[in-house]
Structures are given as structure tokens and as C-alpha cells.
Amino acid sequence: MTYIDWIFLGLTLGSIIFYGIYKNRKDTNIDGYLLGNQSLPWYHVGFSLMATQASAITFLSAPGQGFTDGMRFIQFYFGLPLAMIVLSVTFIPIFHRLKVYTAYEYLENRFDARVRIFTAILFLLSRGLATGISIYAPSIILSTIFGWDITITNIIMGGIVLIYTVIGGTKAISYTHLQQMIFVTFALFFAGYLVVKMLPDDVNTFDAIQIAGKTGRMNVIDLNFNVNERYNLWSGLIGGFFLQLSYFGTDQSQVGRYLTGKSIKESRLGLIMNGFIKIPMQFGILLIGVLVFVFYLFNDAPLFYNQVEVNKIEKSPYAAEYKTLDVQNEALVTEQKNTVINLKNAFKTDNTAEIEKESKRLNEIVKDKKVLKEKVSGLIKKSNPTGDPNDVNYIFLRFIMDHLPHGFIGLLVAIIFSASMGSVASAYNSLAATSLVDVIYKTKYKPKGQALELRYSKILTIFWGIFCIVVASFAQKLGNSMIELVNILGSWFYGIILGIFIVAFYFKSIKAKPIFFAAILAQILIILIWKSEIVAFLWLNPIGVLLVLSFSWILQKLKI
Structure with a gap:
């Protein structure tokens, strides 16, 4: 700056x-x-x-x-x-x-x-x-x-x-x-x-x-x-x-x-x-x-976008391995530029066969670059256990x-x-x-x-x-992109909290003790469901609500 x-x-x-x-x-x-x-x-x-x-x-x-x-x-x-x-x-x-x-x-x-x-x-x-x-x-x-x-x-x-x-x-x-x-x-x-x-x-x-x-x-x-x-x-x-x-x-x-x-x-x-x-x-x-x-795609692209971690690797015993990966990335970038130019020209001439051919090659290059980046993440974990192996938050x-x-x-x-x-x-x-x-x-x-x-x-x-x-x-x-991580953390709790409020607003027959123990049980289950990876994290929210409603209704009927 x-x-x-x-x-x-x-x-x-x-x-x-x-x-x-x-x-x-x-x-x-x-x-x-x-x-x-x-x-x-x-x-x-x-x-x-x-x-x-x-x-x-x-x-x-x-x-x-x-x-x-x-x-x-x-x-x-x-x-x-x-x-x-x-x-x-x-x-x-x-x-x-x-x-x-x-x-x-x-x-x-x-x-x-x-x-x-x-x-x-x-x-x-x-x-x-x-x-x-x-x-x-x-x-x-x-x-x-x-x-x-x-x-x-x-x-x-x-x-x-x-x-x-x-x-x-x-x-x-x-x-x-x-x-x-x-x-x-x-x-x-x-x-x-x-x-x-x-x-x-x-x-x-x-x-x-x-x-x-x-x-x-x-x-x-x-x-x-x-x-x-x-x-x-x-x-x-x-x-x-x-x-x-x-x-x-x-x-x-x-x-x-x-x-x-x-x-x-x-x-x-x-x-x-x-x-x-x-x-x-x-x-x-x-x-x-x-x-x-x-x-x-049209310009030189870094192998890894977090320059701080790259600098640390280059000063570590893994510098030579990183240099090898970087050279491979440069070759892929050069091929990528040519491929995307060909794809652009195919779009201009509306050449369907060429569009499919160049699109397929472009996706192969993108996939190969992703593999190289994963190898860099592995080097970061080995050279600096406290480092950040995920660069998605550094790209922009x-x-x-x-x-x-x-x-x-x-x-x-x-x-x-x-x-x-x-x-x-x-x-x-x-x-x-x-x-x-x-x-x-x-x-x-x-x-x-x-x-x-x-x-x-x-x-x-x-x-x-x-x-x-x-x-x-x-x-x-903690890994993940930050925007995903924040919503994953929220999904651990939001369904339970919302379930408590829905019971409070609309289920007047359910009393304090059933809702209290229902919420505790539901919260434990939500964390277990998340750890088991049965469903994607967004589904934890409606599941949490349903668990609170079900448990509180059952406990109320049992007069607990």
C-alpha cells in the first residue's frame, strides 16, 4: 500500500x-x-x-x-x-x-x-x-x-x-x-x-x-x-x-x-x-x-493466494518441494491462458464442437491446479502446524x-x-x-x-x-471458508432457540419444565447429527425445531 x-x-x-x-x-x-x-x-x-x-x-x-x-x-x-x-x-x-x-x-x-x-x-x-x-x-x-x-x-x-x-x-x-x-x-x-x-x-x-x-x-x-x-x-x-x-x-x-x-x-x-x-x-x-x-483465467494466477504462508514455506525445509509445485502451476497457467482464449474465440464463432473441446480441457486444468493447491496445503501443515492451509479467504x-x-x-x-x-x-x-x-x-x-x-x-x-x-x-x-463457518456454528444452536420461541408463542399448554429438558436433549442430538454428517448443515435448523417441538410435547404428555 x-x-x-x-x-x-x-x-x-x-x-x-x-x-x-x-x-x-x-x-x-x-x-x-x-x-x-x-x-x-x-x-x-x-x-x-x-x-x-x-x-x-x-x-x-x-x-x-x-x-x-x-x-x-x-x-x-x-x-x-x-x-x-x-x-x-x-x-x-x-x-x-x-x-x-x-x-x-x-x-x-x-x-x-x-x-x-x-x-x-x-x-x-x-x-x-x-x-x-x-x-x-x-x-x-x-x-x-x-x-x-x-x-x-x-x-x-x-x-x-x-x-x-x-x-x-x-x-x-x-x-x-x-x-x-x-x-x-x-x-x-x-x-x-x-x-x-x-x-x-x-x-x-x-x-x-x-x-x-x-x-x-x-x-x-x-x-x-x-x-x-x-x-x-x-x-x-x-x-x-x-x-x-x-x-x-x-x-x-x-x-x-x-x-x-x-x-x-x-x-x-x-x-x-x-x-x-x-x-x-x-x-x-x-x-x-x-x-x-x-x-x-486470462492472467497469471498464484498457486496459493495467502502470501504470508507462501513466504513461510519458502523459508522452510520444504522450499524445494514448493518450488517444484510452483513451476508445475506456471506451466498449467500458460496452458490455461491459451485454452480460455480458444474458448472465447469458439464462443465468438458459435463453434459448438470447439466450445465443448476447450471447455473440457479448461476444466481439466482447473482440476489439476486444485490438486497442486491441495499439495501446498499439505506442505503448510507440515512446515507450520499453526498456519492456515485454506486460502479461499485470501483470494479477493x-x-x-x-x-x-x-x-x-x-x-x-x-x-x-x-x-x-x-x-x-x-x-x-x-x-x-x-x-x-x-x-x-x-x-x-x-x-x-x-x-x-x-x-x-x-x-x-x-x-x-x-x-x-x-x-x-x-x-x-477450524478450516472452511469463513462465511460457511459462521453459518455452520449458528446452525448448531439456531434451530433449538427458534423451537423454544415457537413453543412459547403457539403451544400454550406446554410448560417450563418440559421445554427446558426438551431443549437440552435436542441440543445434544443436533451436535451428534452434525458430527455424524448425516445431513448438510442447513438442515440442522428445521431438525432442531422439530426435535424441540416433539420432545416438549412428549414430556408434557408424560407430565415430566
Whole structure:
């Protein structure tokens, strides 16, 4: 990065952080700190919901997901609009009417404190783990740029967000979210434009999509019903619906965003806005990754996109083995360029036989390169057991650093940072709110007086900030692309939490004790089902709901 990149980076981050703190500098009570005095309009609610999801994971891992696996991940979001409609009709009126700080307060009124605390703990676990991944994502940038140890970068990133979250509270988060989404929207359009512009002069967007299609990257919808397949139409509509319903309806990091709405109508409009904008937004981000894939078909492509790990291998006893693999990759890249040019020309002349021939060879080359990359991952594991053998999260960042113009690099890095800050800050705030209102309030240590409540909230924010930073330090050992990993972690818990709320809302005959033990049994079974790999992770959400409903009904009938 050059001086102009650092100037753009500093100005963008500084304006976002200080504006957010300035807008909420006068909050002196817990209502303002946690709910923003329920004063925000619908567009603030909508942008805040979107920004809470749009972490650095979205802008680093999602293009990498599109690059490696194509567009099929978009099916994950197909249940989102329906979930937003259901929540607008059911959950929002209940939460607003009860004037709750967190979603879990309702459960004590409906069942008892034990159910409330258990559900809150499930949320704290799921959100704390996921937030650690969200901190790890932007730390990759600092690690890549400076070659810093990932633990140091996690502390820096987690600490920066912690400062303005502790000072500003939830309204500061919402105001920074509004700015972030403006910057993000601009940057995404411009990044997509630049990728297309850097393709060969005779290759337009349609040509790029045609080429990507021949490698399977444009298979958007899979109609096959297969519970072992992670992404198809049915897992997205059914599994995704239950996951999104639980995430937005029971996860305090989201509930806390729309509880800031100044009326039921404003909160509903914010949710609906999020539901119908998120899919095209995510489609665009994945498409950028696909276009970057096509760009690297016409240009020199690294064997492994995490340069930090490559540098470590080159200084290790395995340097010669890596060099051999790199030479093989260079030969494949040269052949790949010729093949994709031939494929492009075959498309121009509509030569069907040539299209099939060159497509087949291109896919063989892509497969051979994947084998080489797997061998590099093996070298990383042998040379550096604490290293990251998966480079999917580094692909888009490497493209940015190597090929985008200076100035825009700094701006885009700042946007990735700020996106992460938005999601992490929301999580810090929701973790602190849930810990205070749903756990500590239920003990003898309940604070007395608004000043002490506010102090407890800030102390808890600091505690969860430290917890999430520790989790971030272990994130690289977990494998997977980050965008998948976060949703896998959520799927461990979301079905159970949603099942508890559905029983609370609609099965009035089921009492506290049956639902409590049903939830524990269901949670144990979900983890066992996940470990056995019987179904893809999205199906854990509806299965979790069904287990809670079934067990609680049976236990109630048995009068346990």
C-alpha cells in the first residue's frame, strides 16, 4: 500500500468511528445505551440489519466462495424474504409491546427464569464464537499487508471496535452502520466495474459469464432434493428459512437492531427492506468472485493466494518441494491462458464442437491446479502446524492488493474494516445486553441504579470483547471458508432457540419444565447429527425445531 492508500484508509475509518461516537455522546442510561431510546427510523433499522451481517467475512470470504464454488451459495438466502415477512407479522409486535431489552425476556414471562437463562446462554455461545470469526476476518488483511502474527492483529482489530462500542453504545453502532452501507454500496459497484474493465478488451461481462458457466461457476439453482448437498433450492428455502427466522427473530445481535425502531411500522419496514435487498446484494458479491476467477483465467494466477504462508514455506525445509509445485502451476497457467482464449474465440464463432473441446480441457486444468493447491496445503501443515492451509479467504484480498489502483485499495480495505466493525460492534453490544438483562439480573449481583447498570453494560462489553478476540486467535485452525463457518456454528444452536420461541408463542399448554429438558436433549442430538454428517448443515435448523417441538410435547404428555 502507498501513502495515498493509507490516507484513504485513515480518513474513511476515522470519519465512521468519530461520527458514530459524536451522534451518541450524550447517552447516560441503559435504555439509550442498549436500545438507542427506540428512536431510529426504518431506513436506519434496515441498513443496520444489513451492516450487522455484512462483516469483513462477506467481503473477503464471499468473493472467495464465488471464485472456488460459483454462484450456488446464493440459494442459502432464498428463505430470507419469507422469514422477514413472518417476523414482521409475529415477533416484532410481541417484542415492541413488551418493551423488552432482549428477545429472551419474554421467555421468563411465558416459562420461567431457567428457560430464559438457558436460551440466553445458547445465544451467548453461538454469537461469541461467530464474532470471533468476524474479528479474524479483517485481521487477515493486517497479517497479509504487514506479515504480522495473527494474534497481534486480532487484538488490534477487536480492540479498536471495543473502544467505540463501549463509548458509544447502540446508537453509535446504528449511525456507523448507515455510513458503512453507503461506502460499501459504492465500493462494490466500483470493484465489479474494475474487474470487468481489466478483462481483455474483446471480453465483455456476458463473455465472462459464458466462460464461467462452462466451469460450473454459474450454476445458480440446483433443483435436486439432496439433504447431503449443502446448497440447493430446498436447503435454501427450508433450511435457510428456519436459520434466518431464528437469526433475525431470536439472535439478540439482530433483535437489538430492530428494537431501536421508533415504532412497529418502522421496525417492520426495516426488516422487509433487509429481506429484499440482501439477495441481490449477495448475488453481486458472489458474482464479483466469479469475475475474479475469469480474470485469473486470462492472467497469471498464484498457486496459493495467502502470501504470508507462501513466504513461510519458502523459508522452510520444504522450499524445494514448493518450488517444484510452483513451476508445475506456471506451466498449467500458460496452458490455461491459451485454452480460455480458444474458448472465447469458439464462443465468438458459435463453434459448438470447439466450445465443448476447450471447455473440457479448461476444466481439466482447473482440476489439476486444485490438486497442486491441495499439495501446498499439505506442505503448510507440515512446515507450520499453526498456519492456515485454506486460502479461499485470501483470494479477493490478493486480487485487491495486486491489481486494483492505489487509493481505491486503501478505500476498499477501509470498507472491509468498517464492515467488520459494524458486525462485531453489534455483537459486542448484544452479548453485553443479554449477559446483563438475561443472566446477571437473575442473580443477587443485579445492579441498582441507572449509573451502575450502565457501568455493568460497559464492563460486560469489555469481557465479551476479550472472549471474542481469544476465539479469533483459534479461528484459522477450524478450516472452511469463513462465511460457511459462521453459518455452520449458528446452525448448531439456531434451530433449538427458534423451537423454544415457537413453543412459547403457539403451544400454550406446554410448560417450563418440559421445554427446558426438551431443549437440552435436542441440543445434544443436533451436535451428534452434525458430527455424524448425516445431513448438510442447513438442515440442522428445521431438525432442531422439530426435535424441540416433539420432545416438549412428549414430556408434557408424560407430565415430566
